[in-house]
Amino acid sequence: MCSPQILAAALAEAPPHDDLCGGYGHPAGAHHEHGAHAGRSADAHHQHNATAHHQHNAAAHPGHHTATHHELGARAPHERSASATHEHGRGAAPTAEGIGRRRALRTALGAALGIAGASAAAGAIGAPRAQAQPLNLSGFSVRDLTHAVGPEFPVFNLYVRQPVQRQVMFEEIIGFNTAEWTMNEHTGTHIDVPAHSQRGLAHADAIPVENLVAPLCVVRITERAAQDNTTELHVEDLLDWERRNGRIPDGAFVAMDTGWYHRVHDPAAYLPFDPLRLALLIPGIGPDAAEFLLTERSIVGFGTDSSSLDVGTRFEPMVHRMLLRSGRYGIENLAALDTVPERGATLVVGAAKLRGGFGAPVRALAFV
Template sequence: MCSPQILAAALAEAPPHDDLCGGHGHTAGARHEHGAHANGHGAVPDGHSASAHYRYSAAARREHSAAARREHSTAPHHEHSPAAHHGRGARTPHEHGASATHAPGRGAAATEGIGRRRALRTALGAALGIAGASAAAGAIGAPRAEAQPLNLGGFSVRDLTHAVGPEFPVFNLYVRQPVQRQVMFEEIIGFNTAEWTMNEHTGTHIDVPAHSQRGLAHADAIPVENLVAPLCVVRITERAAQDNTTELHVEDLLDWERRNGRIPDGAFVAMDTGWYHRVHDPAAYLPFDPLRLALLIPGIGPDAAEFLLTERSIVGFGTDSSSLDVGTRFEPMVHRMLLRSGRYGIENLAALDTVPERGATLVVGAAKLRGGFGAPVRALAFV
């Protein structure tokens, strides 16, 4: 286990958030998001609140100083440096010299920041046992465990999910483009993290009952047994290639059943239009007709929805286009029919042409967002 004294020392020497992230692509606007106006504090550098700027408590500093005094009392006197008497690591002449290369206006404060960051990395590395791990492994030649393939009993896994990034096509009238902002960096504190800003209905995502009507189930209340289901894929790719606004109809479902048998109870029905192949061309993925003020994308017809909801026992249905409803329908009729029945839908599915019409099992890894009207999903098919 790591020493409390080491952790206390690391925390006492840790720089504020802007010291960790400064100089790595943050703008004044990004810092302002966490700034004095947002938090109601004034005159704190870079917009951090007084509590955030001095978030390392006096107790932690006292523990750090106590650790240094204990170290001083037990170690031989000739091993002490002036820095040890002050409870912090001494700077080398090289570190002092490095301050001359910093931009004007930072001076000693910049050198102080470098020393604190190095102390933090060293202390945390020692505490967590990660400092020099790569070098040690190379020197000692520690054997690496071989990755063992998961035994799926003859099944393979297909990913039916789009990768989401800032470039993913969204209908800007309703949804903002995703934004990724890195806030921590491995070269400063040993690891990377980013903050994402995105609508819950971006990319491959689930629509839940509360999306259509308040008081119905949110994303965190979908029964887990409904998120694993037999997958039935109904293909209308040839028709969609000729007609952007084609719809899935009852006859398509009956044709599917003539080939595959009755849609099983508890199934999820997915409409394969081949639309996911267009995702790298936003104009083709979300073609907009300014004269009709409509998206020209395929959807599920109300007759097919009615059949699935009343004549069959399904957990939900979905599509590889960006809407359950055809883009020319101004009222989200199919959304309402499905979601107000307590079932869920999935939009922007991918790679439905890699799974058979019948026989696969869908696993919906939906983010459990409390109060969510939808959520990103990782949709997987076991074939």
């Protein structure tokens, strides 16, 4: 690494962030997202309030919330003038002066870091790459139970905004790529934590790590869900599972497999809405099954491959409250549960450690 003094000298003549980006990363319409202000003057830049939050009630999980929740505050970066915004991050053609300044910056940075100009970034100079070693999983294979999240991921946009990705650094300008994301903490495959249901309970950063690794029990009701969008998991489903697989082990995570994840590329099928009933027609876990798991068995949590623990027609988040106020956690929008056995896999929940989070994105993996 170069010294801070050398790096500071290299950056001394650097143009501001917006000039480096050259107008990149400002898609049309992006200024209205998450507090970005419309009508900027052509020669003024604005710093958005880093603590701005979007407050939503009763249905951060559609059709069941009564408590007020907050989206993660998202800091919007410096914006270019309104006349300089372009489709999908492509800005106006940079001026010759701007190009010269950027090249000078990259050359200075390259020299400071011991890299022979921009060509080194293409791999002409550098240590040989080590041969990757396979991870020894002692006979296990890994299944990814996580949806990829992008701007197109289905959300119930009456309460939750679509995710937004905005690239702000570009390799052809400064030598690397970065993007800023704005998304609700309950988007995609995510964890619901106790504070999601009641203030004063554990937030996302306080979930005991030992509870994030658990025996995985998958209870399938796919045939029923294919015929009835608002079916629920019941005690009899759990008892049937136990007749085939034995008692649900202590410390287990129980996942309901409805086959719903196959619908994710069709928002109308993934989140079907009935305007007459003002309800989402999606399956969930029944209160009787929740009570059984919480009182008759010793689990760390349960989850679904639909977008809510509660069935979409239940306006009171009864199952959420039962689970979360007991100190356990839930996972919604699980994927690919049909790729793991009913019993025998181990779930590993890679939950983002968001301080004060009422939930968090997760990477859910099953070791089979």
